[in-house]
Amino acid sequence: MRMLAVFEKGERIRHIGHLDIQRSVQRGLRRSGLPVAYSNGFNPHILITFASALSTGACGKREIMDVTMAEDVSSEEFLDRMNKAMPPEMQLSEARPLDQKHPALMASLRAAEYDLLIRDPGQAGKLTAAIPAMMAKETVPAMRKTKTALKECDIKPLIYELKGEGQHILATLVLTEREACKPGMLIEALSREAGIEGEEVRMLITRTALLGMDENDRLVPLETL
Amino acid sequence: MRKDELKEDLNQRFERVLEKVQKAPRYTGGEMNTAVKGWDECPLHFGFCFPDTYEVGMSHLGLKILYGLINRENWSLCERFFMPWTDMMALMEEEQLPLLSMESRHPLNEFDVVGFTLQYEMSFSNILAMLKMGGIPVEGKDRGENDPIVVAGGPCAFNPEPLADFIDAFMIGDGEDVMTELNRVILERKEKGMSREACLRNLAKLEGVYVPSLYDVEYNADGTVASVTPNCPEAPAAVRKRVVTDLNSTYYPEEFPVPYTEVIFDRIMLEIMRGCTRGCRFCQAGILYRPVRERSLEKLIKLAEKLQSSTGYEEISLSSLSSGDYSCLPELIRELMRRMKDKRVSISLPSLRIDSVLKESLEETQQVKKTSLTFAPEAGTQRMRDVINKGVTEEDLLGKVRDAFEGGWSSVKLYFMSGLPTETTEDLDGIADLAQKVIAEYFNVPKPQRAKGLRVTVSVSVFVPKPFTPFQWAAQDTVEAVIAKQEHLKQVLNIKGVTFHWHEPYVSYLEACFARGDRRMGAVLKRAWEKGCILDGWNETFRYDLWMEAFRECGLDPAFYANRERPKEEILPWDHIDSGVTKQFLWREKEKSERAETTKDCRKGCNGCGLQRWKGVCAYANAGSV
Numbered sequence A: 001m002r003m004l005a006v007f008e009k010g011e012r013i014r015h016i017g018h019l020d021i022q023r024s025v026q027r028g029l030r031r032s033g034l035p036v037a038y039s040n041g042f043n044p045h046i047l048i049t050f051a052s053a054l055s056t057g058a059c060g061k062r063e064i065m066d067v068t069m070a071e072d073v074s075s076e077e078f079l080d081r082m083n084k085a086m087p088p089e090m091q092l093s094e095a096r097p098l099d100q101k102h103p104a105l106m107a108s109l110r111a112a113e114y115d116l117l118i119r120d121p122g123q124a125g126k127l128t129a130a131i132p133a134m135m136a137k138e139t140v141p142a143m144r145k146t147k148t149a150l151k152e153c154d155i156k157p158l159i160y161e162l163k164g165e166g167q168h169i170l171a172t173l174v175l176t177e178r179e180a181c182k183p184g185m186l187i188e189a190l191s192r193e194a195g196i197e198g199e200e201v202r203m204l205i206t207r208t209a210l211l212g213m214d215e216n217d218r219l220v221p222l223e224t225l
Numbered sequence B: 001m002r003k004d005e006l007k008e009d010l011n012q013r014f015e016r017v018l019e020k021v022q023k024a025p026r027y028t029g030g031e032m033n034t035a036v037k038g039w040d041e042c043p044l045h046f047g048f049c050f051p052d053t054y055e056v057g058m059s060h061l062g063l064k065i066l067y068g069l070i071n072r073e074n075w076s077l078c079e080r081f082f083m084p085w086t087d088m089m090a091l092m093e094e095e096q097l098p099l100l101s102m103e104s105r106h107p108l109n110e111f112d113v114v115g116f117t118l119q120y121e122m123s124f125s126n127i128l129a130m131l132k133m134g135g136i137p138v139e140g141k142d143r144g145e146n147d148p149i150v151v152a153g154g155p156c157a158f159n160p161e162p163l164a165d166f167i168d169a170f171m172i173g174d175g176e177d178v179m180t181e182l183n184r185v186i187l188e189r190k191e192k193g194m195s196r197e198a199c200l201r202n203l204a205k206l207e208g209v210y211v212p213s214l215y216d217v218e219y220n221a222d223g224t225v226a227s228v229t230p231n232c233p234e235a236p237a238a239v240r241k242r243v244v245t246d247l248n249s250t251y252y253p254e255e256f257p258v259p260y261t262e263v264i265f266d267r268i269m270l271e272i273m274r275g276c277t278r279g280c281r282f283c284q285a286g287i288l289y290r291p292v293r294e295r296s297l298e299k300l301i302k303l304a305e306k307l308q309s310s311t312g313y314e315e316i317s318l319s320s321l322s323s324g325d326y327s328c329l330p331e332l333i334r335e336l337m338r339r340m341k342d343k344r345v346s347i348s349l350p351s352l353r354i355d356s357v358l359k360e361s362l363e364e365t366q367q368v369k370k371t372s373l374t375f376a377p378e379a380g381t382q383r384m385r386d387v388i389n390k391g392v393t394e395e396d397l398l399g400k401v402r403d404a405f406e407g408g409w410s411s412v413k414l415y416f417m418s419g420l421p422t423e424t425t426e427d428l429d430g431i432a433d434l435a436q437k438v439i440a441e442y443f444n445v446p447k448p449q450r451a452k453g454l455r456v457t458v459s460v461s462v463f464v465p466k467p468f469t470p471f472q473w474a475a476q477d478t479v480e481a482v483i484a485k486q487e488h489l490k491q492v493l494n495i496k497g498v499t500f501h502w503h504e505p506y507v508s509y510l511e512a513c514f515a516r517g518d519r520r521m522g523a524v525l526k527r528a529w530e531k532g533c534i535l536d537g538w539n540e541t542f543r544y545d546l547w548m549e550a551f552r553e554c555g556l557d558p559a560f561y562a563n564r565e566r567p568k569e570e571i572l573p574w575d576h577i578d579s580g581v582t583k584q585f586l587w588r589e590k591e592k593s594e595r596a597e598t599t600k601d602c603r604k605g606c607n608g609c610g611l612q613r614w615k616g617v618c619a620y621a622n623a624g625s626v
């Protein structure tokens, strides 16, 4: 059976990279004593996938994993045993069995919701004020980092929603296997609009949800699909 | 600012630094199985300092044992500190941040006890740096009533003299029992408002505790030690090391902190025994950890299962100086394999002795995972191996190598030392000969039967004479001699399929100075640190030039410590530390080594090293004849 589980990457451990998070979840599963399935072969590993890698430096409120179990277990038991086995910064909030034929999480991923806490209140005000003007534009150029170079792209079509709330910028941005608007790209473009280009914007990035599309083409939390 | 506001401000600044620093996870803590004890609920706060980076410190078994041991008591709390890397140090200075604990982010000087573990000499400058960053006066004499008591233990504490200016009290020998006793004395100081001086005197009364400020050292005109005399009644003339006699009833953690990031030894370490009976003459650990004590099979299996379920690690390594000598090794490995198979846990034997592991257990090891095999012949010729009492013959070695190649291994590491007493070119050439023979063994295995990709790694380290060994009187090769030997080795080891690794000669030279240094080395250490020497164990930060300047400015000659053959009558700087092994035994061993005469393994009969004098300490002494 497959088990979908929603977990947190807490603020204290936000500098941990994705590979280390993956290993930590695997070790948590091993500590839990839950009947997980292993790959065959020389270096057996737990059969697990993650909906999306979360960058170093970012926190996650509702990150999602998909674990293959060797035997059936209830969601309650899964949650209970995992939460005893995981450090306080990586607790699980939800678990649900998935149908064997359920599509891979990554394939259904469409967007992500972010909460960007701008450390400097002055900057936060300027950035929030610049949102309407930026959203009124046809195109919003931004620089995208590829493996080898910086590439210019248009992020306008990648922004579903954008608003300011006190010191927070709340954004829903496209995130699929093929394309993504990273929070950094958004803030860079917004800084330009706000006339503070080149200033360092210190912020705490929290990915608050991963979203998929329901049959009515509405963005909904990926874990509910 | 109020106390909690101060704390919040500190936190904010620390978070800012974390955003800029490289490898932030080594400073953030919050790992699985780390202690979250309430600061105010525990009367005694112990700051455990590992004077090297997080990745090195978190690989260290001693840290895990003492961390668990101190946190187990409801009256004491232990939090960790590591040496920040240079970028972190610069950022912390910019933000005026003190060294903070990994757990609750309290500054080092808010702890009651600050304890350093002394694993290798090249970490000494980091101790000074950590004290300074932690807001604690670097020298003991400058510490006041509100400063923590600074203590240290570990193998380098057996010659505590070079650190005497900086450490208030040393714990000599096994730490498990003395650690709690020491904490109790310091708790008493806190509760009764006892003076620092009175507390140190009380500490000196504990067996195995050395308080250097309670001893006066006099020197002869030639720079050698004339006398070391206690200056108060509490200080014993000789400090006897602590020995834990029964490992089964001694504390061993049932959970280890599990780092998020990869550290050097990222696995369960199961200490199967302590001590070694082989008596290799260069080996300091072999003397310091005497006598041999084993953990029972039942205890080990229980610990392994508990540790597996509390850590989730994928690998267990059996740890000891000579795991192959563990009396029920095949049973242990078989039982561990059986129980760990379903959990996909592999078992590895790190310090595999070439003459001790059965072929059978080799075959069982690979059932789970095939890593590279390590052999330590230490010297290239039989004569040299006899000099150092490494009871291993060429046939033994090649036999084991053959077994390994037949068993499907293709990667072999060979460890040697150069610069051993009486070494000649012939001994160096012997290293290359041995490497050739190992290669030949591989090709002797029929092609379809052997694994592809032969890799032979030959590592040659520079011999450093250590206190409490039969070579404690010996001269180390000069740096020039070491370099010439390395050049020679490079030529003779230019063999297809062989990778040759050697050690930085300058580091070994300095290591030799500290290993056998006296109290005056403290001035050199302080001067070098003031000049910017830190993280000396790392190539990128080691500054030999600054170290040599520091020696000059302090009017001391490194050659006096490293390259001088010491006479029998000389009072050695560590003579007032009693390791249990007598100077007479060590001298006897030194003389035998000069005649290339070997000494038998003391499991085959007691060699009278001195420990037999301590009642009920050495199991073999009681059984055998003296």
Ligand code: SF4
Residues within 6 Å of the ligand: B277, B290, B291, B292, B602, B603, B605, B606, B607, B608, B609, B610, B611, B612, B618, B619, B620, B621, B624
């Ligand atoms: S007392 Fe005898 S048996 Fe025990 S360690 Fe010393 S030499 Fe070996």
